[in-house]
Amino acid sequence: MKKPSELRSFSGPHFGISIGLADGRLASIRRTRDGAQIYADDGGDRGLRACVGGIPRPFPNRGGVDSWRCIVDGRPADSVFVGGAAVYEGLEQTDLGDALQISVRQRDGLWRFVTHYIMEKADPVLRMDWEIHYNGEDSQRLHFLEWKWADWAFADQRFPWQTDKGNFQTQPLRDGGSIVLWRKDDGEWWQWNLAPAPSRSVECRLFVGGRLSGGQHGFRGGGFHIGLSDGIGAASADIVPRWYASHHLHALGMPATRPVHNAHIYETFIGWRMIVGETTGTPPQRLEPYPTTEALAADLPRIKALGFDTIYLMPRQPFPGYTTASLTDPALQYGDGEGTGGRFRSLTKAIHALGMSVIVDVVLHGGMDHCTLDFQDGIIDSLPGNWGKNNHLAHSEIWRSEAPKQHPLWEAHPEWFCQFEDGRAQIGYTRAFDLRHPGFQEYFVQSLASLVSEYGIDGFRFDAPWWTIFAYRWKEDAGYRASWQAGAAAQLVSRLHLAVQRVKPDTIFFMESSDPFTCQPAHLKYPYAVQRIVLTQMQKKLMTARVAREALSYLRKVRLPGVSVAHWMVDSHDSVWAYRWNEKWLHRHVGLPLARAFAGLVAFEDGALMSFTGSETHMEEWFRLLMRLRRELPVLAHGQCDELAVLCDNEHVFPLWRWLDCEWLLPVVNFSNETQTVRLGLPSHPVVPRGCALKDHLDPAANIRWGGDGDELLVDLPPCATRLIGASHPVTERND
CATH class of the missing domain: 3.20.20.80 (Glycosidases)
Known part of the structure; x- marks a missing residue:
């Protein structure tokens, strides 16, 4: 950590940063409202560097064909990293109107770097862009840029499903709230690696391949964002929809005559x-x-x-x-x-x-x-x-x-x-x-x-x-x-x-x-095994139902508006082709009762369903019932969905809340092999008349009753059971 006399600090409405004047490295990030530390430089091998020179590494093979990859085992053959020995050259502060930009210049031999820290005024977002220039007389091949930071103020507990295929990553902070990391795409690919205790590090790579010649315009890019949220878990994603709206990101449009969703x-x-x-x-x-x-x-x-x-x-x-x-x-x-x-x-x-x-x-x-x-x-x-x-x-x-x-x-x-x-x-x-x-x-x-x-x-x-x-x-x-x-x-x-x-x-x-x-x-977007991984983690008791609900709710909140998910109902070609043989079909992996429970919960989520040929084996009637209900019940076909709206403290039971106008449905799934009796606290919207007659669309004989002061339901759930609870008679008017 640098001494205070060697630092220069800047503050915005949400973030404050300090720059080390010896080498231009980022020394710290703090939260403006309370001064809480978010990041502090540990003095190690950190900062910005570039992989340059060399050639894409050839694989040994009899065909004489070089590898398609530019990066193999970390970097191309004969390439080097520059920037690790950079020295500070100066900085500028620029008011961009809606943001404050701090531009830090560094030099390492013939290579010049500029890091732009852009603190937005309206939203709690810190953005980073990078520039790299080569001042030699020849040209050099640039493979990728890499940034490494350690000693972030992460809490010891990591959010268990932190990323939706690498785009938005969340980590709670020791002093409350969370950071959410993402990147605005501009044509190049990138990778995040966010690690909790003990390393508490963030690493990112930007794959910007091309040649740089002395005296010519260099490269500027990045678009790496650090968002600051007051929430944790699913609530930490609250900044993402605002960011989508500010950048006008949305789907191109759903076909009007085809219910793809x-x-x-x-x-x-x-x-x-x-x-x-x-x-x-x-x-x-x-x-x-x-x-x-x-x-x-x-x-x-x-x-x-x-x-x-x-x-x-x-x-x-x-x-x-x-x-x-x-x-x-x-x-x-x-x-x-x-x-x-x-x-x-x-x-x-x-x-x-x-x-x-x-x-x-x-x-x-x-x-x-x-x-x-x-x-x-x-x-x-x-x-x-x-x-x-x-x-x-x-x-x-x-x-x-x-x-x-x-x-x-x-x-x-x-x-x-x-x-x-x-x-x-x-x-x-x-x-x-x-x-x-x-x-x-x-x-x-x-x-x-x-x-x-x-x-x-x-x-x-x-x-x-x-x-x-x-x-x-x-x-x-x-x-x-x-x-x-x-x-x-x-x-x-x-x-x-x-x-x-x-x-x-x-x-x-x-x-x-x-x-x-x-x-x-x-x-539609392909979700990989998101639900399957989360729910099987819960089934293995590596994740409670509450944490699983948080994870799936988080993924819902970071989904691009207007794009629906095609959930794996049970299996896909990826799971059947890539998984080990005794895990290829879910009913073989976890048993038929749990596979039915999994299919039931996924079917009652909003979005499309997708199932690989043969997955219906031993579950044909169950599939037929689930998809018939999805077609016939407007709440399932067109309603909204919330994984966290229903209060439930049972670590084996996963409730959902589905609603459309005044109508509601309550899917509940028991992911344990034991009978569970659960208390379910219903949300305030839409209003559910206390004491109204209830039914289970899957089992008319199910034991469902009102409890407490009439503001919660008591439900008996046999092992691996699925319930679809609703009012016996549809509600036609709001009961306020």
């Missing part, structure tokens, strides 16, 4: 796939729900009878798998293979004839060919277990027999891919598309719009828009920074969104991302 989505594929275990010694098992489009068409009446209204077609398995073989031939990508377009049209007609919709899975990261397979063979031992190494070993032979020697788009338009300076492709398990290239964007938009107009496709799920975040375009022929393609998915999908509005205005857009910027052109 309440869709029931059945996820499946044509073909077969080997489901492998955690190790290569685990015997693989073949998953083949529908060998042909005709087999799926024949099963559509059963799927609809379960309550599903949308078919979500993944790419054909095993080839092309989760790669792009074609953007223009849906039979090759999703159906029975090349040359079977008529059979694919027949499938979409059969789906529409039953009043159902069909969406297809669009793989954004690239295509497979023999070059990518050679690359994977070369790095096989470094691939992760189930979905990497074992997946490759189980399918590489069939992939090699069906994949082209070179991907046709690479042969025709190599400029549509991420490349090194010499023109070689950057490869992960696919040749990485350059999502920002204008030629590729035009082709992409025209191709997918034609699927809507010519094949009757009703929507798209966009897979892994962030997968190629490290695939920089080092070949300097596109007129934009090397790393800009990584954040281009939102721009690309937004262009498609506008194009298909002219063809089919109610086209569904479903994004595999929780990042609010990427989700702007989407109606």
